[in-house]
Amino acid sequence: xxxxxxxxxxxxxxxxxxxxxxxxxxxxxxxxxxxxxxxxxxxxxxxxxxxxxxxxxxxxxxxxxxxxxxxxxxxxxxxxxxxxxxxxxxxxxxxxxxxxxxxxxxxxxxxxxxxxxxxxxxxxxxxxxxxxxxxxxxxxxxxxxxxxxxxxxxxxxxxxxxxxxxxxxxxxxxxxxxxxxxxxxxxxxxxxxxxxxxxxxxxxxxxxxxxxxxxxxxxxxxxxxxxxxxxxxxxxxxxxxxxxxxxxxxxxxxxxxxxxxxxxxxxxxxxxxxxxxxxxxxxxxxxxxxxxx
Amino acid sequence: xxxxxxxxxxxxxxxxxxxxxxxxxxxxxxxxxxxxxxxxxxxxxxxxxxxxxxxxxxxxxxxxxxxxxxxxxxxxxxxxxxxxxxxxxxxxxxxxxxxxxxxxxxxxxxxxxxxxxxxxxxxxxxxxxxxxxxxxxxxxxxxxxxxxxxxxxxxxxxxxxxxxxxxxxxxxxxxxxxxxxxxxxxxxxxxxxxxxxxxxxxxxxxxxxxxxxxxxxxxxxxxxxxxxxxxxxxxxxxxxxxxxxxxxxxxxxxxxxxxxxxxxxxxxxxxxxxxxxxxxxxxxxxxxxxxxx
Numbered sequence: 087x088x089x090x091x092x093x094x095x096x097x098x099x100x101x102x103x104x105x106x107x108x109x110x111x112x113x114x115x116x117x118x119x120x121x122x123x124x125x126x127x128x129x130x131x132x133x134x135x136x137x138x139x140x141x142x143x144x145x146x147x148x149x150x151x152x153x154x155x156x157x158x159x160x161x162x163x164x165x166x167x168x169x170x171x172x173x174x175x176x177x178x179x180x181x182x183x184x185x186x187x188x189x190x191x192x193x194x195x196x197x198x199x200x201x202x203x204x205x206x207x208x209x210x211x212x213x214x215x216x217x218x219x220x221x222x223x224x225x226x227x228x229x230x231x232x233x234x235x236x237x238x239x240x241x242x243x244x245x246x247x248x249x250x251x252x253x254x255x256x257x258x259x260x261x262x263x264x265x266x267x268x269x270x271x272x273x274x275x276x277x278x279x280x281x282x283x284x285x286x287x288x289x290x291x292x293x294x295x296x297x298x299x300x301x302x303x304x305x306x307x308x309x310x311x312x313x314x315x316x317x318x319x320x321x322x323x324x325x326x327x328x329x330x331x332x333x334x335x336x337x338x339x340x341x342x343x344x345x346x347x348x349x350x351x352x353x354x355x356x357x358x359x360x361x362x363x364x365x366x367x368x369x370x371x372x373x374x375x376x377x378x379x
Numbered sequence: 380x381x382x383x384x385x386x387x388x389x390x391x392x393x394x395x396x397x398x399x400x401x402x403x404x405x406x407x408x409x410x411x412x413x414x415x416x417x418x419x420x421x422x423x424x425x426x427x428x429x430x431x432x433x434x435x436x437x438x439x440x441x442x443x444x445x446x447x448x449x450x451x452x453x454x455x456x457x458x459x460x461x462x463x464x465x466x467x468x469x470x471x472x473x474x475x476x477x478x479x480x481x482x483x484x485x486x487x488x489x490x491x492x493x494x495x496x497x498x499x500x501x502x503x504x505x506x507x508x509x510x511x512x513x514x515x516x517x518x519x520x521x522x523x524x525x526x527x528x529x530x531x532x533x534x535x536x537x538x539x540x541x542x543x544x545x546x547x548x549x550x551x552x553x554x555x556x557x558x559x560x561x562x563x564x565x566x567x568x569x570x571x572x573x574x575x576x577x578x579x580x581x582x583x584x585x586x587x588x589x590x591x592x593x594x595x596x597x598x599x600x601x602x603x604x605x606x607x608x609x610x611x612x613x614x615x616x617x618x619x620x621x622x623x624x625x626x627x628x629x630x631x632x633x634x635x636x637x638x639x640x641x642x643x644x645x646x647x648x649x650x651x652x653x654x655x656x657x658x659x660x661x662x663x664x665x666x667x668x669x670x671x672x
Binding site for chain 1 (some may be wrong): 385423464467470471509510511512513514536539540546547548550563564566567568570571572583584587588589590591642645648649650651652653654655656658659660661663
């Protein structure tokens with residue numbers, strides 16, 4: 087497989103790998119420059135307090151503007167404070183919201199048009215040139231795994247750790263008051279049918295290491311089994327002293343091309359054979375907390 | 380996407396689905412015949428008692444004959460009784476064995492040649508005709524997800540719930556005394572580098588809903604965190620009254636082709652758009668316990 091990154095960058099990177107091998111992912115990250123990273127906008131971050139920790143989510147208004155706006159309204163008005171994790175289905179999803187389904191949505195909308203896909207035009211899409219079972223073209227937009235149909239439509243993929251909108255059977259029945267994340271092998275058949283609104287940057291283990299629900303679809307059968315969500319806050323509403331800052335590798339920068347190649351050709355640390363390919367959902371975009379000054 | 384199953388079977392199946400849609404997976408299973416299923420051989424089953432339940436594993440000697448034979452020796456001599464789950468790494472693997480790495484392997488071999496792949500000839504391979512990032516050809520052998528390089532080599536894929544052999548950096552350092560299973564998006568870069576020996580038929584949630592280890596690579600840092608494995612028995616050593624019987628859909632029978640098509644074209648129960656494709660590791664082969672008479 088031909089390296090995706092420019093030879094000039096390869097020359098820099100091979101300084102770290104004396105053998106005739108491609109650089110590894112650690113080499114790529116070590117050789118990256120500030121310009122290869124972007125700071126996550128606190129206006130698009132959710133802090134969700136669950137169990138002993140906090141799940142940090144980055145919202146993606148470029149994919150689902152109506153849903154993201156509605157979720158921000160719900161969060162600001164405290165809708166998710168006291169919500170619960172209601173469903174943990176093995177090798178599928180963890181889902182949260184108001185278990186009674188009766189809590190007022192306040193000034194948020196109760197239903198929205200489905201935003202499962204959108205026009206590809208206007209998104210900064212970087213293809214990764216890998217074969218994919220679900221779409222002719224896959225890659226990344228602003229750090230979010232994305233697929234395209236080659237006919238003008240694009241959608242965020244339901245990879246492990248994506249955050250998407252639960253709804254009823256009708257496609258227009260979702261609001262963002264019920265959210266879920268894939269916790270097993272990516273359920274990509276949800277693509278184009280459900281509306282992803284973001285991805286989890288940190289704290290995924292708070293949603294995956296939970297007892298599986300024994301009811302239908304993995305819902306918890308007893309009220310006491312539901313896991314409390316103490317509070318959800320928007321990043322801009324978190325006091326400066328409590329705020330977390332994150333950097334995500336720019337998926338349209340040269341370093342990311344080198345990262346993809348490194349993942350597609352692992353041949354060190356006990357690996358003899360690089361497979362020469364990598365699945366879209368196995369490309370976890372490098373994400374790191376920024377140390378406070 | 381053209382249906383993979385014969386039209387005669389389609390005629391039978393569409394009786395269940397009056398609309399002009401492909402049959403769903405439930406329709407396919409309902410319409411299947413006894414000949415579409417095989418009984419799992421108790422000589423290739425492991426009963427691993429963990430926490431409140433039992434993990435049932437089917438071994439695959441056709442892929443890793445030396446490792447499977449060695450594991451059977453270890454099991455019969457009680458090596459795994461009192462072993463522990465030592466590592467749970469988020470979106471990667473759960474791993475178990477002897478945490479001290481000092482327990483005698485008895486009459487089992489301490490190291491074996493790597494059995495990460497084998498000659499494709501001699502395996503009953505059914506292709507699924509789906510695009511795959513890691514291999515030119517993917518399908519199933521006796522219910523095990525399998526890839527081929529088109530040049531005569533075949534290997535079991537590291538899908539969610541596969542059981543594979545832990546080892547050191549040297550490819551020939553494994554024995555089967557240390558085993559792991561993928562618990563997140565399939566780490567297919569392990570293919571051809573690590574030796575799968577089977578897959579989990581039941582009880583996967585006993586290995587996934589565990590606290591993630593906080594040490595390097597997700598190892599538990601405290602002895603008390605390790606999860607005890609009370610006992611592991613070979614199916615043929617389990618008394619008849621305690622035995623569990625399982626049926627697995629034959630992956631070389633027509634019903635399985637219909638099952639693949641149903642998964643690749645979900646268009647009911649809230650799904651509007653069938654994606655026209657399915658990832659190898661999203662094809663969980665129908666597996667069911669057999670009711671006792």
